[in-house]
Amino acid sequence: MSAKVLIVDDAAFMRMMIKDILEKNGFEVVGEANNGIQAVELYKKFEPDIVTMDITMPDMDGIEAVKAIKQINASAKVIMCSAMGQQTMVMDAIKAGARDFIVKPFQADRVLEAIKKVLG
Template sequence: MGNRVLIVDDAAFMRMMIKDIFTKNGYEVVAEAADGKQAVEKYQEVRPDLVTLDITMPEMDGIEALKKIREADVNARIIMCSAMGQQAMVIDAIQAGAKDFIVKPFQADRVIEAVKKALA
């Protein structure tokens, strides 16, 4: 069972919150990125089992990063993170290959449920 995670969010406190949820549930956070461009680079570098990807970020947004990561690895397991009211973007993300999405503020049980589903 894979449990190496790459966390991507432009807000450091969001990365910290989700990292806390992962570590408490036995997942290893192998890298973090603050924008989509870094996400694509880090993915190539660390080859995580799972990526949590924020939708709205500077440089390159989450949807664009999702497409680039999936181009490089069709088996990439990616969960999108979005704030409330971004349903259209979430649909775009699922169509682009995201396994699931979680809504901010994060609820630990929902995060872990999405992770287990994505890694299954």
């Protein structure tokens, strides 16, 4: 049984990159969101095993979305995706309940390592 993943990023090509990495490695991508509001709605709908969450997005950023998802499910597994130079935001995200983070541009082995670690 493959893990169900929700991908959240406001850049379509970033979602496509991470989706490609995950699907090639047997994960099932159940949904894609381009902002935090969509992410929370899709989380409720699909109840994914894990979420990859961009930090900077319009309407609701990744940190607020993590907080909202954690209110729905306290044991939700979220991995933050950040560009270089967003360390303070990554720390805020970890405090909000994110389990790990990966840095863009995505490297397949690091993405898979983080997901496997968080899924444990």
